[in-house]
Amino acid sequence: MQSPDNTAAAGGIIPLDLVSGSAWVLGSVLGRTWRFSIEGTREIDPFRDRDKGVIFCFWHSQILPLAYIFRGVGVTAVVSASKDGDRATAVAQRWNHDTIRGSSSRGQLAVIRQCIRTLAGGRNVVIIPDGPRGPREEVKPGAAMIALMTNAPVVPVRAIPRRAWRLNSWDGFVIPKPFTHITVDFKAPLHPSQFTEAGTRVEQFTRSLQEALLP
Amino acid sequence: MTQHQLQWPADTFVLVPAYKAAAALNVLLPKLLNAVPASNVCVADDGSRDGTPQVCGGFDVACVSNPVNKGKGAALEQGFSHLMGDKGASWIITMDADGQHAVADLPVFLRSIAEMPDAGIIAGRRTMRPGAMPLSRICSNMLTSRFLSLLTGKRILDSQCGFRAYSGRLLAAAPCRFERFEMESEIIMRACRLGFSVNFVNVQTLYFSTQSHISHVADTLRWLRAVITIFLELRRTTP
Numbered sequence: 142m143q144s145p146d147n148t149a150a151a152g153g154i155i156p157l158d159l160v161s162g163s164a165w166v167l168g169s170v171l172g173r174t175w176r177f178s179i180e181g182t183r184e185i186d187p188f189r190d191r192d193k194g195v196i197f198c199f200w201h202s203q204i205l206p207l208a209y210i211f212r213g214v215g216v217t218a219v220v221s222a223s224k225d226g227d228r229a230t231a232v233a234q235r236w237n238h239d240t241i242r243g244s245s246s247r248g249q250l251a252v253i254r255q256c257i258r259t260l261a262g263g264r265n266v267v268i269i270p271d272g273p274r275g276p277r278e279e280v281k282p283g284a285a286m287i288a289l290m291t292n293a294p295v296v297p298v299r300a301i302p303r304r305a306w307r308l309n310s311w312d313g314f315v316i317p318k319p320f321t322h323i324t325v326d327f328k329a330p331l332h333p334s335q336f337t338e339a340g341t342r343v344e345q346f347t348r349s350l351q352e353a354l355l356p
Numbered sequence: 357m358t359q360h361q362l363q364w365p366a367d368t369f370v371l372v373p374a375y376k377a378a379a380a381l382n383v384l385l386p387k388l389l390n391a392v393p394a395s396n397v398c399v400a401d402d403g404s405r406d407g408t409p410q411v412c413g414g415f416d417v418a419c420v421s422n423p424v425n426k427g428k429g430a431a432l433e434q435g436f437s438h439l440m441g442d443k444g445a446s447w448i449i450t451m452d453a454d455g456q457h458a459v460a461d462l463p464v465f466l467r468s469i470a471e472m473p474d475a476g477i478i479a480g481r482r483t484m485r486p487g488a489m490p491l492s493r494i495c496s497n498m499l500t501s502r503f504l505s506l507l508t509g510k511r512i513l514d515s516q517c518g519f520r521a522y523s524g525r526l527l528a529a530a531p532c533r534f535e536r537f538e539m540e541s542e543i544i545m546r547a548c549r550l551g552f553s554v555n556f557v558n559v560q561t562l563y564f565s566t567q568s569h570i571s572h573v574a575d576t577l578r579w580l581r582a583v584i585t586i587f588l589e590l591r592r593t594t595p
Binding site for chain 1: 445473524
């Protein structure tokens with residue numbers, strides 16, 4: 142019953158298929174044309190402080206621009222253990238990210254354990270709180286629970302492109318248009334010590350994260 | 357005033373592992389729901405074919421199912437996974453489906469959780485005297501508890517009681533390998549090795565003429581093999 146190491150690294154590099162290959166090429170080409178400006182907190186700088194063990198959270202719809210901007214930083218992202226997750230992992234690996242495979246609906250406890258180990262090792266973790274299947278923009282409690290267990294701060298992040306296509310998918314997946322400007326807003330970190338009321342800490346934390354991620 | 361009215365903590369859940377226990381759940385769940393909100397109760401069905409999910413649905417209680425019968429440990433793991441991943445559980449109280457554990461004892465666990473928020477396990481300690489428990493059970497409980505105490509170096513007062521509160525921090529830190537009832541001893545051993553405290557609270561034991569899924573000799577031998585395996589593994593892998 143002991144869960145095996147479920148990082149993608151343990152399974153090796155996943156080959157690109159037609160869909161993931163297209164996404165990788167499209168993302169890499171489009172990404173080169175995007176211009177980014179970073180706003181918000183300076184308390185945690187994800188591009189400098191690389192050994193603090195922080196949890197970044199953003200909506201599923203904003204994966205493309207944020208995975209692209211984080212590509213040089215190398216974060217460990219929770220990716221679903223599905224065919225779509227394989228494709229996302231294949232792209233993420235080519236942008237220097239590690240992945241933890243699983244989700245709130247498959248292998249949750251193994252994912253939580255792996256996230257805790259990753260954070261304890263000083264690596265940053267990305268959790269998509271409305272993934273992998275929604276409901277859209279509704280935070281699930283996993284990120285809050287992991288933060289409370291590890292005492293790691295959670296940084297809500299939003300990508301706001303000036304011009305973008307929005308797909309007709311469950312999450313309204315956002316593809317920023319070429320040459321557009323994208324504001325990446327790092328919100329103030331939510332620290333576990335802010336949530337003290339016994340019995341409702343996870344609930345309070347989840348609610349605060351929901352509020353921070355909404356416009 | 358019911359315990360329900362005493363306010364149940366939002367992050368504490370009751371998990372009932374169940375195998376072929378539809379009839380027993382029909383008795384247990386109404387009592388349980390008098391004390392605990394339905395949203396804080398989950399049944400982990402271990403591949404029963406007796407309509408357990410339908411019984412749970414009738415009471416508006418969540419049910420997670422293993423597709424085939426794997427064992428109590430696997431059912432518990434499935435339930436832990438659901439309650440921590442989907443519900444954000446900080447504490448999970450497990451109680452058997454067969455009605456051996458008294459709903460009236462739940463406040464004892466809640467009080468202990470409030471008093472010992474950093475504990476790993478708060479386990480029920482049953483009354484081990486003839487009349488309250490079958491003699492064979494008393495003997496096997498005493499022997500296994502003593503043996504586990506010897507292996508862990510901690511005083512384990514009841515190694516077999518399934519009425520327990522597990523902290524989410526422990527469950528996240530201690531993946532178990534055994535899928536049957538040995539898992540309940542394994543997690544005590546892992547908790548002790550990881551430095552979590554294992555505390556005991558006195559609980560009632562209600563013995564009825566319910567069908568037990570335990571085969572004494574075979575299961576005791578399997579238990580013995582499991583705890584020795586875990587003991588050797590922990591000695592080898594942790595400083």
